[in-house]
Amino acid sequence: MRKLLLFLLIGLTLPAAAQFTTVTGTVVDPNGIPYAGGTISPILVIPSGAGSPTLNGAGYTPPSQPTGLDNNGSFTLRLADNAVLLPASTKWNFMVCSAKGTVNPAIGTGSQCFTLASAITITGASQSITTNLHAAALALTVPIGSGVTSVTGVSPITSTGGTTPAIGCPTCETITVGGIPVSTTNAVDLQSADFSVLITNPSNGAVDFSVQGVPWNGFTNPLGGGIIAMGAFNTNWQWTTSNGQFAENNITSATSSVAQSSPKYIWSGAYWNGSSSVGDSWTVQDVIANGTNGASTYTFTHSGSPGTASVSFPIANVTTGYRVGGGATSGHVLRGNGTNFVDAAVSFTDLTAAGTVRLVNQVAAIGTTTIFTTGANTAQYLIAASVYCDSASAGATVTLTITYTDPSNTSQTITPSAATCTTLGASSFAQISSTVAAKNATNVTYSTSIANTPTYDLRIVVTQMTTN
Numbered sequence: 001m002r003k004l005l006l007f008l009l010i011g012l013t014l015p016a017a018a019q020f021t022t023v024t025g026t027v028v029d030p031n032g033i034p035y036a037g038g039t040i041s042p043i044l045v046i047p048s049g050a051g052s053p054t055l056n057g058a059g060y061t062p063p064s065q066p067t068g069l070d071n072n073g074s075f076t077l078r079l080a081d082n083a084v085l086l087p088a089s090t091k092w093n094f095m096v097c098s099a100k101g102t103v104n105p106a107i108g109t110g111s112q113c114f115t116l117a118s119a120i121t122i123t124g125a126s127q128s129i130t131t132n133l134h135a136a137a138l139a140l141t142v143p144i145g146s147g148v149t150s151v152t153g154v155s156p157i158t159s160t161g162g163t164t165p166a167i168g169c170p171t172c173e174t175i176t177v178g179g180i181p182v183s184t185t186n187a188v189d190l191q192s193a194d195f196s197v198l199i200t201n202p203s204n205g206a207v208d209f210s211v212q213g214v215p216w217n218g219f220t221n222p223l224g225g226g227i228i229a230m231g232a233f234n235t236n237w238q239w240t241t242s243n244g245q246f247a248e249n250n251i252t253s254a255t256s257s258v259a260q261s262s263p264k265y266i267w268s269g270a271y272w273n274g275s276s277s278v279g280d281s282w283t284v285q286d287v288i289a290n291g292t293n294g295a296s297t298y299t300f301t302h303s304g305s306p307g308t309a310s311v312s313f314p315i316a317n318v319t320t321g322y323r324v325g326g327g328a329t330s331g332h333v334l335r336g337n338g339t340n341f342v343d344a345a346v347s348f349t350d351l352t353a354a355g356t357v358r359l360v361n362q363v364a365a366i367g368t369t370t371i372f373t374t375g376a377n378t379a380q381y382l383i384a385a386s387v388y389c390d391s392a393s394a395g396a397t398v399t400l401t402i403t404y405t406d407p408s409n410t411s412q413t414i415t416p417s418a419a420t421c422t423t424l425g426a427s428s429f430a431q432i433s434s435t436v437a438a439k440n441a442t443n444v445t446y447s448t449s450i451a452n453t454p455t456y457d458l459r460i461v462v463t464q465m466t467t468n
Contacts, residue, residue: 059303
């Protein structure tokens with residue numbers, strides 16, 4: 001029995017495990033210096049227009065937080081297997097960033113980030129990507145040009161360290177940061193300076209090494225996806241005009257058969273599923289249908305928590321109208337069902353019924369009974385009533401009486417002809433359909449009188465037509 005249970009548990013566990021691959025690797029620069037204390041961030045690459053990723057039929061949210069590298073630059077990740085992940089042909093890329101101050105500022109390049117030249121397929125139980133990362137890793141040290149023949153104790157390379165290093169080396173290249181020479185008497189704030197570094201050979205003035213910053217409006221054609229790790233900090237985008245725009249554009253031109261929807265904006269968090277933290281995401285996108293003048297739909301999609309997913313607005317002020325399920329049936333209304341407002345046909349209960357009566361199989365007369373009391377204002381009402389004989393009874397009749405008070409405070413009575421139950425037919429029912437003005441704070445009542453032994457049904461509806 002225990003062997004059978006163990007076999008079943010193994011059988012249930014294998015499909016789940018096969019969905020993911022354990023990814024390992026070690027990141028070092030071309031000179032063998034490890035990216036100690038840095039981070040690696042996986043980036044899921046999805047074919048253009050292929051839709052949101054799913055794993056065994058459920059929505060899949062890629063990891064959104066970077067993983068730390070140890071002192072050797074090593075790491076372990078657990079990622080969805082590209083062979084199981086849909087849509088087909090997905091791949092993974094990776095962004096690696098060095099830690100600040102990995103190499104002493106005197107010879108260090110500062111923080112470096114890189115991605116693989118092209119995305120790769122991750123599949124199987126485990127996979128090492130050390131070789132892929134080594135081929136793409138950037139150097140963490142600055143190469144020294146031919147102008148330096150020796151460094152001795154007489155003229156050492158020195159640095160105060162930190163974010164405002166003072167660097168001195170009489171026989172070394174000239175170093176400038178943001179156009180400002182860096183020397184033992186001139187410290188430069190590397191955090192606030194324009195990001196441009198030049199190292200010049202003193203023998204001929206040639207630039208042996210340079211890193212040029214890019215202005216905010218000059219980022220073009222990145223080599224891969226990017227991650228800005230904010231930690232617990234806040235980021236604010238500030239404009240000096242109300243005409244400022246934050247735009248994300250798909251600049252690929254549409255064709256007669258293929259539209260180009262906008263890039264996706266994904267907001268992600270995490271929820272507790274009872275045993276672990278799992279990603280939860282909302283995706284916002286301008287989805288444009290193919291063809292001429294295709295419909296444009298601002299689309300919200302959710303993946304992650306199986307709990308209720310909803311969008312909350314203080315006030316929804318629409319210009320044209322609402323649709324339910326992509327349509328709006330003519331003559332229908334939105335009706336609350338206790339949970340949501342849903343599409344529904346107009347029914348009798350949608351009218352403003354001030355009072356109703358429904359009595360069936362009555363065999364006795366009914367004394368004066370209040371249907372309802374009018375409100376604070378004198379108003380117009382529609383009174384609709386009917387009496388039906390349920391069965392034939394010789395000489396039996398039913399007479400209905402409606403009483404109300406008009407605006408002059410005078411009692412008024414409405415009495416239709418009696419319903420005669422001797423023979424069921426045209427004479428075996430009586431009805432009222434009257435529009436009346438009833439004084440405020442007065443009662444509208446009904447009563448019946450009978451002869452012999454009728455069995456009858458009585459229905460009355462009083463509807464308020466005006467507010468005063």
